[in-house]
Amino acid sequence: MTRINGEPINLVISGVGGQGNILLSRLIGRSLLKKGYLVSIGETLGVAQRGGAVMSNIRISEKMPFGPLTPEGKAHLIVSLEPLETLRMLSRYGNPEVTTLTNFRPTLTVDVLTRKDKYPDYAALKQAIDTLSGTAFFLDATAMALKLGNPIITNVIMMGALIGLDMIPLTREDIEAEIKASFSADRAELNLTALAHGIDAIAAGT
Amino acid sequence: MSTIAGTTTGTREMMMGNEAIARGALEAGVQFVTGYPGTPSSEIVETVARSARETGVYVEWSINEKVAAEVAAAASFAGLRTLTAMKTAGFNVALDFLAHLGYSGLGKHGGSMVVVVCDDPEGHSSGDEADSRWFAQTEGAPLLEPDSPQEAKEMTTWAFELSEQFNCYVMVRSYTRLSLASGPVTLGRIPEIGKKAQFDTSQETISPYMPKPSHVRQHQRLASIRPLFERSRFNWYQGPEKPELLIICSGIGTRYSLEAVGALGLEKSVGILKLGTLWPFPTKLVAEHLARTRRVLMVEEVDPFLESHAKILAFDSPAVSKDLKIYGKDSGHIPAEGELNPSIVMKGLAELFGLDYTIREADYERKISTAVDKLLINRGVAWCPGCPHRASFWAVKQAIRKDGRDGFPTGDIGCYTLDVYPSGSQQIKALHAMGSGVGLASGFGKLAQFGLEQPVVAICGDSTFFHASIPGLINAVRNRANMVLVLLDNSATAMTGFQPHPGTETDILGEAAPVISTEAICRSIGCHVEVSDPFDIKGTTAKLLRLMKEDGTKVMIMRRICELVRMKEERTFPFKVWIDAEKCRGEKCSFCTRFFKCPALPWDRETGKAVIDEATCVGCGVCVEICPPGAIFREVTA
Structure with a gap:
């Protein structure tokens, strides 16, 4: 993919509370700042972290610190840890050019458990995301994480996929350095493995 | 990882607004920091605490915001530099004291x-x-509102000066999109x-009494602060000499206004007057700008605070055009x-300039509407898998x-x-403030005595109990109210x-501290107290039932550590949990999914049978107790 030409670049990361989207926004924010970008991040904390729909707005500028929320319809790239949440973000920030990257591993809502709501048909959901995106990428990062023995690294696999797309001004080396600086040695190693799997998944043509 | 105090001067870091406020306090030489946790304020005190050992700053989580x-x-009476941080709901609690401190x-x-x-x-x-800015006016406190993490740091430092x-406390107003945003x-x-620290005992009592002369002094103080605010660098103007329209904004409204003017290409017609010092209202500065335009748009969060003051000012300012219109919240x-x-x-x-502002092309908008109507469902919050609640x-x-x-x-x-949400048991019938x-x-x-025969059960957590529930409980005992406090x-x-x-x-520093026993407090005021582990559902139910049938004020403590805290400390799964698909009655029963509502216990869309979600199950094993046909099994992990 080509680098996004935007001022600012609007990246949205979404998911379900507890999936770890905040770690991703922090790693990205710190790495970009080191490269001289002015980054603003707006995100959901507090009660929504208890299983609710969460999102981080990351706004990347070379000129000024923007406000932490993206205008409606103005996302360049949506990375989502859950497919329903991709659709939710598309409804708010989507446009015909937007690229989406989705961990296609549905997390049922509690209203679905109680039969109050119906989780959308998976194929229909995928189709809708595809239709509403300029380009849509799907992978099952949760399955990859379980295979690696730890579902907690799903988010970092998605980070790898994001880096693999090469759409924001960050390289693999930038994020690797940030991971090494942010974690203890053993946790860094696990996260670097996760990152590599995400990058490889994109390279293999997800 | 290094703490916020360990970073090098002159470098640039990504910081949350709350971290920037903490850093601003440290750069002002803060010595003493207090607060009570509450989103979106908690990280201010926590950030100072993380560096407390190197900086020597005293930090405490107090029992509530008033304390x-x-x-x-x-600490400030004894000459120290102090900061206290709280969310707006807690500010209401603190106001009882702060109202008087604003006088004294x-x-x-x-x-x-x-x-x-x-x-x-x-x-x-x-x-x-709620918009806390009105209270700065009521309490006579100088009020600052930053627009970004950078400004939050600088303003906090200045607030100490x-x-x-x-000689008065200064209020810094933050808000979710600053406190929890990063930049x-x-x-x-x-x-x-x-x-x-030294307290001067030769001085007069520090007190708002007599109120009237204190009030006069408060007004004099604000009058002497105003000239400083008029020329503060935290207030600035950007735009043409005589703008067709003037935006007056504060806080996050500033960032959005800058973006909006740029996006609509209105730089030559619209001026932006950004205010950072809000109370005392910088009347001279605002009046000067009001006199240069005929239309004003007020951009602020949440209430029309600046809007009200701008309107009052326009009424009082002879240089302002008679045709001046001030738009904002009142105008819609x-x-x-x-x-x-x-x-x-x-x-x-766009509306004020008669411009067309469409977010997206009609065709794409239609596609979005179709997908939303057909597919998008709400994702409500829920207790975590393994949560004792x-x-x-x-x-x-x-x-x-x-x-x-x-x-x-x-x-x-x-x-x-969260009990009141669809994910909870939806039993709570009245819910307001702490305590x-x-x-x-x-x-x-x-x-x-008025014929009410229904028993009442109050439910509160441990931190809430200390914060504000004890007076209510004493009130119940003293007045012989029939109730059970659950x-x-x-433990968090x-x-x-x-x-x-x-x-x-x-x-807060992780050091051993005297533990105050909830049981001992409740017993000492005369309550019958029972303690139970909520994971023993049958035993807990029986104990509570007995207490409900007794007269008087009773307390039932349901004790089990927060699952997120336990998992972080122990990193273990107590049980391996599985479902016998033969025994599960599937859709005919669905009792576990419909009523127990654990996010880690969904059901298979093809077979209708309950399944354990291996990515989120923490192995608490409680679902074994509630399955009617006994189809869920658990085995202690090694």
């Missing part, structure tokens, strides 16, 4: 005191979206802390409720049902508040980030 303000004020000032040799209040526009994590210079912050120097160009975003400002601005409320429900008198719980503020559950139950418990003790202030409280073994 936090009092503790901080005492900080004493003869006072240091400085900064009060940071974090509003929650949209009420993301609150029961209200102001406080020291004018670049350039770091300054952290000074050595030198000042010793900016919504009167909820948080701002750039699109809101773009829409309001799910089991506790299950027991409460069983006990109320078995009691058979149509009993009901009153609720309180914490993770257990209100007990106060309400104390009232319901006195209604027998105290959900998960869980909702706001697992902070310690007077019942936990360590303090």
